[in-house]
Amino acid sequence: MPSQDLLNGLNASQQAAVQSIDGPHLMLAGPGSGKTRVITHRIAYMISQGISPRDIVGLTFTNKAAGEMRRRLDVLIGPTDVWLGTFHGFCVRLLRRYSQLVGLPVNFNIYDVDDSLACLKQAVKDSNIDLSHTPVSRLAQRISFYKNRLVTPEVLQADPRGSSEYQVSQIYPHYQQALLACGAVDFDDILMHTALMLREHAELREQLDERFRYMLVDEYQDTNLAQYVILRQLCVDHPNLAATGDPDQSIYGWRGANTQNVANLERDYPNLRIIRLEDNYRSTPEILSLADCLIQNNQYRKHKQLVPSRPAGHKVRLTIYPTARAEAEDIADQIVAWTKSTDHPLSDFGILYRTNAQSRLLEQAMVRRQLPYQLIGGFRFYLRKEIKDLIGYVLLVNNPNDDIACQRVINVPPRGIGKQTVEKLRRFAHEHQMSLLEACRIAGSEKLLSSRATIAVRDFVRLMDRLNDQASGSLVSLLQTTLDETRYREFVEKSARSDQDQLDLGQNIDELLAEAHEIDGEIDGDTHDSRSSLERFLELVALQSDVDKLKTDRNVVTLMTLHAAKGLEFPCVYLIAVEENILPHARSKDDPMQLEEERRLLFVGITRAKDRLQVSYARSRGFGGSSESGIPSSFLMELPRREMLVQDRCDDLGSDYNDAGNYDAGEDFSDQFSPDPSDLAGGETIDHDDLTFDYDDSCQLPPEELKQRRLKKAQRRTGSSLTTGASLADSQIPWEKFRQGVHVSHPLWGNGQIVQVSGHGPKRAVSVVFSDTGLERTFRLSHAPLRLEG
DNA sequence: ACTCGTAGCCTTTTT
DNA sequence: GGCTACGAGT
Numbered sequence: 001m002p003s004q005d006l007l008n009g010l011n012a013s014q015q016a017a018v019q020s021i022d023g024p025h026l027m028l029a030g031p032g033s034g035k036t037r038v039i040t041h042r043i044a045y046m047i048s049q050g051i052s053p054r055d056i057v058g059l060t061f062t063n064k065a066a067g068e069m070r071r072r073l074d075v076l077i078g079p080t081d082v083w084l085g086t087f088h089g090f091c092v093r094l095l096r097r098y099s100q101l102v103g104l105p106v107n108f109n110i111y112d113v114d115d116s117l118a119c120l121k122q123a124v125k126d127s128n129i130d131l132s133h134t135p136v137s138r139l140a141q142r143i144s145f146y147k148n149r150l151v152t153p154e155v156l157q158a159d160p161r162g163s164s165e166y167q168v169s170q171i172y173p174h175y176q177q178a179l180l181a182c183g184a185v186d187f188d189d190i191l192m193h194t195a196l197m198l199r200e201h202a203e204l205r206e207q208l209d210e211r212f213r214y215m216l217v218d219e220y221q222d223t224n225l226a227q228y229v230i231l232r233q234l235c236v237d238h239p240n241l242a243a244t245g246d247p248d249q250s251i252y253g254w255r256g257a258n259t260q261n262v263a264n265l266e267r268d269y270p271n272l273r274i275i276r277l278e279d280n281y282r283s284t285p286e287i288l289s290l291a292d293c294l295i296q297n298n299q300y301r302k303h304k305q306l307v308p309s310r311p312a313g314h315k316v317r318l319t320i321y322p323t324a325r326a327e328a329e330d331i332a333d334q335i336v337a338w339t340k341s342t343d344h345p346l347s348d349f350g351i352l353y354r355t356n357a358q359s360r361l362l363e364q365a366m367v368r369r370q371l372p373y374q375l376i377g378g379f380r381f382y383l384r385k386e387i388k389d390l391i392g393y394v395l396l397v398n399n400p401n402d403d404i405a406c407q408r409v410i411n412v413p414p415r416g417i418g419k420q421t422v423e424k425l426r427r428f429a430h431e432h433q434m435s436l437l438e439a440c441r442i443a444g445s446e447k448l449l450s451s452r453a454t455i456a457v458r459d460f461v462r463l464m465d466r467l468n469d470q471a472s473g474s475l476v477s478l479l480q481t482t483l484d485e486t487r488y489r490e491f492v493e494k495s496a497r498s499d500q501d502q503l504d505l506g507q508n509i510d511e512l513l514a515e516a517h518e519i520d521g522e523i524d525g526d527t528h529d530s531r532s533s534l535e536r537f538l539e540l541v542a543l544q545s546d547v548d549k550l551k552t553d554r555n556v557v558t559l560m561t562l563h564a565a566k567g568l569e570f571p572c573v574y575l576i577a578v579e580e581n582i583l584p585h586a587r588s589k590d591d592p593m594q595l596e597e598e599r600r601l602l603f604v605g606i607t608r609a610k611d612r613l614q615v616s617y618a619r620s621r622g623f624g625g626s627s628e629s630g631i632p633s634s635f636l637m638e639l640p641r642r643e644m645l646v647q648d649r650c651d652d653l654g655s656d657y658n659d660a661g662n663y664d665a666g667e668d669f670s671d672q673f674s675p676d677p678s679d680l681a682g683g684e685t686i687d688h689d690d691l692t693f694d695y696d697d698s699c700q701l702p703p704e705e706l707k708q709r710r711l712k713k714a715q716r717r718t719g720s721s722l723t724t725g726a727s728l729a730d731s732q733i734p735w736e737k738f739r740q741g742v743h744v745s746h747p748l749w750g751n752g753q754i755v756q757v758s759g760h761g762p763k764r765a766v767s768v769v770f771s772d773t774g775l776e777r778t779f780r781l782s783h784a785p786l787r788l789e790g
Numbered sequence: 791a792c793t794c795g796t797a798g799c800c801t802t803t804t805t
Numbered sequence: 806g807g808c809t810a811c812g813a814g815t
Contacts, residue, residue: 061805088805113804187805222805254803355802360806377804411791418791545805563803585802601803622806 003048006041006076010034017275018042021049021214024235024269026262027244030306031291031607032282032569035244036065039216040072042242043082046214053081055213060086063548065218065567083212087227088187088543091194094208095185096535101201102193107399107535109184110542114383115404116140116186120171122404123178126430129170142168143175147188148224148256150195181435183401191226198233205233213238219567220245224256232268239269248295248304249604251563253597278305280607282569284313286643287613291606293640298596315645317614318636324577324621325361326653331574331614332365335557338572346372349557350570352605354583358576359559366557376560377546386492386505387512391541393482396437396464397471398534403429403436410440413491416456421449425457437464475516475533483509515540562605573609578602579617580631602635615639619650738766738781743789751789 007015014034017027018041029035039058047053060066066084073080083090092110099106111119120143121136142165146156153173156165179185185193198205212234217223220243223231235241243265250259266272280288285308292306321327335349351362356378366373381387389412395405403426411417428448429439440457443449449457463485470478483489492505519533519540531539547564558570562583577583584598606613621630738744738754744766745751756767764781779786 086805190805251803252805255805357801357806380804414792416791420791543805561803582802587802597803 003045006045006048010038010041011279013275013277013279014038014041017277018045020273020275021046021051022240024239024265024272025242026220026265026272026274027242027277028274028304029244029246029277030280030304031246031249031604032280033277034279034281035218035277036068036072036567038277039218039242039244040069040076043069043073043216044076047077047080047082051214055211056082056216057090057212057214058082058084058216059090059218060084061219061222061567062086062545063089063543064545064550067548086543087223087230088190089539091190091230092539092543094194094197095190098197098204101197101204103180104185104193105183105399105401107183109182109395109399109402109405110190110538111179111184111186111404112383112542113140113187114388115184115408118407119178119182119184119186119404120175123174124171126178127171127174129167129174134167139168139171143172144186144188145256146172147186147192148226150192150226150229152192152196181401182403182405183399184404188226191224191230195226195229195233198230206237209234209237214240214242216242216244218244219249221247221250221259221262222252222257223261224258225261226256228258228261228264241269246304247302248298248600249566251566251597251601251604253593276304279307279309281309282610283607284308284310284611286313286316287606287609289643290316290613290639291603294599294606294635294638295603297638298599300593300596314612315643317645317647318639318641319614319616320632320646320648320650321616321618322620322650322653324358324618324630326649327576327616327618328361328365330649330653331362331576331616332369332371334614335371336369344572346555346557347552348571349574350565350568350572350608351557351559351574351576352562352565352608353559353576354562354585354601356561358582362559362576366559371557372555373557373559374551374554376550376558376564380546381508381511381549382541382544384508386488386508390479390482390488390509390512391538393467393486394478394534394538397467397478398538400437400464401435406436406440410436410460413486413488415460417453417460421453421457424448437461471534474520475537476513476520478534479513479516562601565608566604569608569610571610572612573605573614575602575605575613575615577617577621577630578615578633578636579621580633582621583633583635599635602633736760736764737788738764738786744768744786745789 007018010018014037017025017038021042027035027038029038043056043058046056058066058069060069063086066086066089070084073082073084095102095104095108096106099108117136117140120140124136124139146168153169153176156169156172159169179189198208215231215234217231222245231241231243243262245262247259247262250257253259266274283291288306288308295301319327319330321330331351335346338344338349339346353359353362359375359378363373363375365371382391389409392405392408392412395402396409399405407422407426410422425436425439425443425448428443428446429436432439440461443457444454448454466485467478467482470481489506489509492509493502516533516537519536522533522536547560547568550558550560550568581589583602584595588594588598606615615636617632617636618630621628739757740754742754743751744754752768754766755769758765766779766781766786768779768786
C-alpha cells in the first residue's frame with residue numbers, strides 16, 4: 001500500500017502520530033481515539049518509508065492486543081517480520097538468548113503464582129527462619145513488590161531501615177536461590193532479570209539498542225519501574241520510542257505500575273514530542289459526558305478532553321435493583337428481549353463488574369435462559385489441577401532440575417511415594433547439592449528407602465526416562481504418552497465427584513491436547529521461529545492471559561472484570577454492582593491514590609460502551625453466606641444525574657428473586673416512575689428528567705455517611721491536612737516546611753526522608769529516600785502528593 | 791499410603 | 806460460599 005493511502009481516513013493528530021517516526025514520542029490517547037489503528041498504521045508507514053521490519057518492536061499488554069495488531073498489519077501490508085508481543089514475551093526471548101548472563105539455564109521454567117508460592121514455602125522451610133505467624137502469601141506479596149521496583153535481595157538486606165521488613169529481607173535471598181536451583185523464574189523475575197541484565201552489561205545493552213531501533217509501547221501508563229528501565233536502556237543511542245497511553249486509564253497501580261513513568265518521559269527525553277488523540281470515535285456524547293464528569297473528580301490528574309464525534313444517542317440508565325439476584329435476572333431478561341426484537345447479536349453485550357465473585361449470579365441467570373456466554377478470568381484454565389499436573393510432567397521433561405515440578409508429579413496419580421519418602425529424598429538431595437530427580441535416580445543404590453518405596457521411585461524414574469525420549473518429538477505425542485503411561489484419565493475419572501465434574505475434567509484435557517496440536521502444526525509451517533514446540537508450549541502456558549482467550553466473533557454474551565475489559569468495546573454495556581465497598585472496593589477507600597484508581601476503573605468501564613450503557617446497583621447483595629445491604633457507590637453521586645435515566649426496579653422486581661429476604665419496599669417510587677419495557681427493546685428514549693430525583697434522598701445514604709462526606713469536602717477546602725498537590729491553593733501550603741531531614745510520606749512510596757531540596761514555594765523540588773524501597777525519588781511539591789510526618 | 795470428612799480460612803484487581 | 810489444610814480412620 002502506498003504511504004499516502006495509509007493516512008486516509010485519519011484526523012490531523014492521528015496523521016501526525018503516524019508520520020512522525022524518528023525520536024521520542026508520547027501519544028496521549030483517550031479511550032476510543034483510534035489508538036490501535038494509529039499504531040498499526042504507524043508501523044506500516046514506517047515500513048513504507050524503508051525502515052526494516054526487523055528493527056521494529058511493538059509491545060502490548062496482552063497477547064490478544066498483539067494479535068489484533070498483527071491481524072490489522074497483515075491487512076495493510078501483508079505478513080512482516082515486526083516483533084509484536086507482550087512485554088513478558090519479549091523479555092523471555094531475551095532471557096533465553098542471554099540466559100547465562102543472569103545465571104539461568106537456557107531451558108529455565110516459568111512459574112505461575114502457585115509454583116512460586118510452593119517454592120517460597122520450601123525456601124522458608126529449608127532456611128529455618130521463623131515466620132512467627134506471618135502468612136507466606138504476605139511474604140510473596142512483599143517480594144513481588146520489591147521485584148517490580150528492581151530491589152534485589154542484596155539491596156534489601158543492605159538497607160538498615162528495613163527492620164520492619166526483616167523477615168522479608170531474610171527470606172528473599174533464600175527464595176531467589178531456590179528459584180535459581182530449580183532453574184526457574186517467577187513472573188516478576190522475567191522483567192527484573194531483563195532490566196538488571198541490560199543495566200549491568202553495557203555491551204549487550206548497546207547491541208540490543210542498535211538491534212531494536214524502533215520501540216512502540218502500548219498501555220504505557222500501566223508499566224512498572226522494571227519495564228520503564230528496560231525501555232530506557234533500549235532507547236539510549238536510538239531514542240525512537242513511541243509510547244501510547246492514557247493516565248486516566250491507569251488501573252494497575254497495585255501491581256507496581258507507576259503513572260509517574262508518563263511524566264518521566266518528559267524528563268528523560270527533552271525533545272519528546274507529545275501528540276494528543278482526544279477525538280472519541282467509539283461512544284455517544286451521552287456516555288462520554290458521564291465519563292468526563294466522573295474523571296474530573298480525580299485531583300491528581302492533568303486535564304484532558306474527551307471530544308465526542310458521534311451524534312447524540314440514548315440516555316445512560318442508572319438502575320436500582322432490590323437484590324443482586326434481581327439485577328442478574330433482569331439483565332439476562334433484557335438481553336433476551338433485545339435480541340428477540342432487534343438484530344443485536346449476543347456478542348454486542350458486555351457485562352462488567354469489579355470482582356470475579358460477581359459473575360456467579362449472572363452465570364446462573366444465563367444458564368437458566370440458555371443464553372450462551374463466555375466468562376473471562378476467574379479460575380484460570382492453566383491453573384486447574386488436572387492441567388497443572390500434566391504440565392508438571394512437561395516442565396520436568398524440559399528441565400530436570402525443577403524440583404517444584406518434580407514434587408508436583410512424583411505421586412500423581414498415586415504410585416506409592418508418600419510424604420515421608422519425598423521428605424527423605426529432598427533432604428538427601430539438599431545435602432548432596434543435587435536435584436530431586438537425581439536423588440530419585442540414585443536412591444536405590446544408596447539404600448535410602450524401604451524396599452517398597454525404592455521400587456516405586458525406580459518406576460517413577462523409568463517413567464520420566466521414557467517421557468524424555470519423547471521430548472524431541474511432537475508435543476501431542478509427549479502429552480499422550482504421559483496420559484497413557486500414568487493412566488491419568490482413569491485417575492481423573494475416579495477422583496471426580498460428579499458426572500459433570502468428570503466431563504469437565506476430560507474436556508479440559510482434550511482442550512490442552514488441542515492446543516498442543518495447534519503448536520505442533522505451527523512448527524511445520526513456520527520456519528522463521530526456531531524455537532522448539534516444547535519451548536513455545538511452555539511460554540504459551542505461562543504467559544497466555546485470560547483475555548487472550550476472548551472470542552469476539554462468537555455469538556455469545558461476555559462477562560468479565562473491569563480490569564479485563566481494558567482496551568475492549570461493546571455496543572451495549574452493563575456495569576453492575578456499582579456499590580460502596582465493591583466499587584470503590586473496601587480495601588481501596590482509605591488511600592486517596594487508590595480511591596482515584598477505583599474511579600479510573602469505573603471510567604474505563606463507562607468508556608467501553610459504544611451505544612448503550614446501564615449502570616446498576618442492588619439494595620441488598622449476598623456476601624458469601626450472609627447478606628448485606630448495598631450502599632450506592634459514592635462515584636454515582638459524581639455522575640450528571642440530570643442527563644441520565646434513573647429507574648428504580650425495586651417495586652416491580654422486589655417480590656421475585658428475593659435472595660436476601662428482608663427488602664423493605666415501603667415508601668418508594670412506584671408512582672413516580674414505572675419502567676416501560678418497550679423503552680428497552682425499541683431503542684426509543686423517553687425524557688424522564690422531571691422524574692429523576694436527588695441522590696442524597698433517593699439512594700438513602702445513611703445520615704452518618706452524608707455527614708462524613710460533607711466533613712471530608714470541608715476538610716479538602718480548608719486544607720487542614722498538610723498534603724501537597726494541585727488541589728490546594730498555593731498560599732495555604734507551608735512549602736518551606738519541606739526541608740532537608742524532614743520525614744514525609746507518599747501514598748504510593750510510603751514513608752521517607754527528604755535528603756535534598758531546591759527552589760522555593762510551590763516550585764520547590766525535594767528528593768526523598770523511601771524507607772520501604774531504599775529508592776530515591778524527586779518530586780515537585782506542587783504536583784506530588786507528599787505529606788509531612790511526625 | 792490413601793481416602794474421606796470437617797473446621798477454619800479468606801474474598802480485588804493479574805502479566 | 807467455596808476451597809485448603811489438616812486429621813482421623815482404613
